[in-house]
Amino acid sequence: MSKPFLSIERMTQQFPDGQGGTLTVFEHASFGIEKGEFVCILGHSGCGKSTIMNILAGLAEPTSGVVKMDGYEVSGPSLDRGVVFQNYSLLPWLSALRNVTFGVKARYPDWPRAKVEAHAREYLAMVGLEGDVVHRKPSQLSGGMRQRVSIARAFANHPKLLLLDEPFGALDALTRGTIQEELLKIWGGTEQTVFMITHDIDEAILLADRILLMTNGPQARVAESVEINIPRPRERTTIVEDANYYAIRNHTVQFLGRRSKELAGRPAEGLDQSPATVRFENGHAVAAPARAEPESPRRLRAVNE
Amino acid sequence: MSRMTLSLNQRAAILSVVILLVGLLVWEAAIPAQKAAENLTEYERLMGLGSERAGVPPPSDVIAKAWEQLSNPFYDAGPNDKGIGIQIGYSIYRVLTGYVMAALIAIPLGFLIGMSPIAYRALNPYIQVLRPISPLAWMPLALFIIQDSEASAIFVIFICSIWPMLLNTAFGVAGVREDWVNVARTHELGHFRTAFTVILPAAAPTIITGMRISIGIAWLVIVAAEMLVGGTGIGYYVWNEWNNLDLTSVIFSILMIGVVGMMLDAAFGWLQRAVAYAE
Ligand SMILES: Nc1ncnc2c1ncn2[C@@H]1O[C@H](COP(=O)(O)OP(=O)(O)OP(=O)(O)O)[C@@H](O)[C@H]1O
Ligand SMILES: [Mg+2]
Numbered sequence: 001m002s003k004p005f006l007s008i009e010r011m012t013q014q015f016p017d018g019q020g021g022t023l024t025v026f027e028h029a030s031f032g033i034e035k036g037e038f039v040c041i042l043g044h045s046g047c048g049k050s051t052i053m054n055i056l057a058g059l060a061e062p063t064s065g066v067v068k069m070d071g072y073e074v075s076g077p078s079l080d081r082g083v084v085f086q087n088y089s090l091l092p093w094l095s096a097l098r099n100v101t102f103g104v105k106a107r108y109p110d111w112p113r114a115k116v117e118a119h120a121r122e123y124l125a126m127v128g129l130e131g132d133v134v135h136r137k138p139s140q141l142s143g144g145m146r147q148r149v150s151i152a153r154a155f156a157n158h159p160k161l162l163l164l165d166e167p168f169g170a171l172d173a174l175t176r177g178t179i180q181e182e183l184l185k186i187w188g189g190t191e192q193t194v195f196m197i198t199h200d201i202d203e204a205i206l207l208a209d210r211i212l213l214m215t216n217g218p219q220a221r222v223a224e225s226v227e228i229n230i231p232r233p234r235e236r237t238t239i240v241e242d243a244n245y246y247a248i249r250n251h252t253v254q255f256l257g258r259r260s261k262e263l264a265g266r267p268a269e270g271l272d273q274s275p276a277t278v279r280f281e282n283g284h285a286v287a288a289p290a291r292a293e294p295e296s297p298r299r300l301r302a303v304n305e
Numbered sequence: 306m307s308r309m310t311l312s313l314n315q316r317a318a319i320l321s322v323v324i325l326l327v328g329l330l331v332w333e334a335a336i337p338a339q340k341a342a343e344n345l346t347e348y349e350r351l352m353g354l355g356s357e358r359a360g361v362p363p364p365s366d367v368i369a370k371a372w373e374q375l376s377n378p379f380y381d382a383g384p385n386d387k388g389i390g391i392q393i394g395y396s397i398y399r400v401l402t403g404y405v406m407a408a409l410i411a412i413p414l415g416f417l418i419g420m421s422p423i424a425y426r427a428l429n430p431y432i433q434v435l436r437p438i439s440p441l442a443w444m445p446l447a448l449f450i451i452q453d454s455e456a457s458a459i460f461v462i463f464i465c466s467i468w469p470m471l472l473n474t475a476f477g478v479a480g481v482r483e484d485w486v487n488v489a490r491t492h493e494l495g496h497f498r499t500a501f502t503v504i505l506p507a508a509a510p511t512i513i514t515g516m517r518i519s520i521g522i523a524w525l526v527i528v529a530a531e532m533l534v535g536g537t538g539i540g541y542y543v544w545n546e547w548n549n550l551d552l553t554s555v556i557f558s559i560l561m562i563g564v565v566g567m568m569l570d571a572a573f574g575w576l577q578r579a580v581a582y583a584e
Pocket of ligand 1: 045051
């Protein structure tokens with residue numbers, strides 16, 4: 001089996017715990033993500049999701065282990081990995097348009113000005129920002145608009161991997177729904193791989209091909225990988241009719257409500273901590289063939305329904 | 306009815322004018338009382354008593370003086386008789402020369418200190434010792450080493466304006482939000498582009514605040530420095546007119562120092578608003 005597009009191999013992260021000891025956030029975590037896949041990661045606050053994302057972005061280095069993209073080891077940030085930060089991270093002294101051209105100029109330094117601007121405007125229009133609003137500064141935009149600028153900035157750069165840290169956390173349900181649809185539309189038209197952190201189970205089921213479930217920290221594990229085999233295009237109102245929807249949802253709720261705690265704090269057994277694959281068919285859990293996890297022992301587990 | 310509808314600014318402007326007029330009237334009215342005191346006894350006259358008070362001019366004299374000076378500000382009739390415009394020009398030239406040199410050193414150095422904790426710790430003790438020294442205390446040393454009064458005055462301006470700019474730049478740069486630096490990193494910007502396109506605009510409001518404080522201090526210090534080194538400049542002019550016992554000119558030049566200082570400050574206030582941003 002060929003290696004996945006993005007592979008995380010035996011990644012361990014430790015921090016000093018402030019009392020002279022070390023805090024192991026996670027240990028020997030191993031998982032892979034396929035090209036074009038949309039993966040959401042769910043887990044309780046403090047389990048290490050942002051830490052994983054910062055490592056994938058190249059903004060932080062793991063204590064040990066490697067991240068490989070397209071077969072190359074990730075070291076340092078790169079334009080191939082676009083990041084949408086939790087707090088948008090727009091530059092407040094630039095207008096919405098200039099925030100996007102800032103990224104485009106970095107990606108395509110040879111493009112003439114007019115082309116850079118046209119490209120930026122195209123992506124802003126894609127997230128529904130057109131006309132005078134593009135000349136406003138971030139402080140003059142609503143939270144949802146800022147988030148859209150941030151998404152436009154990331155997508156306009158055509159990164160191979162898009163990393164989103166709770167991008168809709170601060171938005172009201174209505175705006176969130178609109179932007180989720182916009183995100184799906186843009187992603188659907190590209191080859192981009194998306195890795196997204198969220199706290200919202202429904203959002204994850206709507207958007208993702210696969211949900212990674214993390215146990216509570218410290219010594220958290222990416223314990224399960226739940227496949228969302230609901231056909232696309234998906235819509236909020238129709239996915240509930242899918243035979244697997246409630247099974248997936250219940251399983252995830254159960255995991256986050258109960259099992260994430262039960263499984264927490266177990267030290268790594270063996271060298272790899274690959275997530276077990278969970279798949280549902282006709283509303284029932286079935287044994288799924290193991291995915292092409294990097295050097296993973298094929299571990300399967302019966303799953304409660 | 307119309308008074309009720311005046312805006313706050315309009316009412317404040319009216320109050321300002323009223324305060325000015327009342328102040329000038331009281332001043333003007335106080336002078337005849339002084340003149341009465343000119344009927345001094347021979348003894349008092351001999352002892353020089355009251356001579357200072359007798360010299361205080363009424364505002365009408367000062368206004369006449371201002372009119373005369375400002376209608377021909379650039380005349381030059383020898384070393385001790387130059388127009389107010391020329392004197393102020395000399396002072397501004399010295400302030401700006403010392404100030405620009407200070408900025409050229411303080412801003413890059415402040416960047417370095419703000420970005421590198423090592424540089425901060427290494428340089429901090431020197432800054433802490435040098436900063437509280439009154440700029441005029443450098444004057445004798447400067448005169449001895451530089452051997453030139455003009456350059457010494459500029460040096461004093463340099464040394465007094467460097468600290469606020471240095472500290473504010475370092476503070477502003479160190480305080481740039483990590484998120485914005487991460488934006489630069491994920492866009493693979495090099496050190497120079499990060500410094501110019503992210504850190505500089507992010508820290509600009511703090512840096513300009515430092516520059517505004519510096520120009521204020523420099524303008525305060527130049528008057529004292531020119532009183533010491535003499536020759537030209539508004540500080541020398543004040544001192545010279547005091548020696549001539551021309552209090553009308555002294556008062557007029559004090560007002561001019563205030564006006565020029567206010568304009569310098571306003572220029573930086575404008576710059577501050579231009580680089581300000583809301584988060
Ligand atoms: N620089 C650091 N130094 C020490 N400990 C850290 C550091 N960064 C993160 N941690 C710890 O690592 C753990 C995981 O943090 P992380 O931010 O990844 O959590 P998270 O899953 O993103 O949580 P949330 O959902 O609340 O954002 C936490 O216990 C946190 O205290
Ligand atoms: Mg987080």
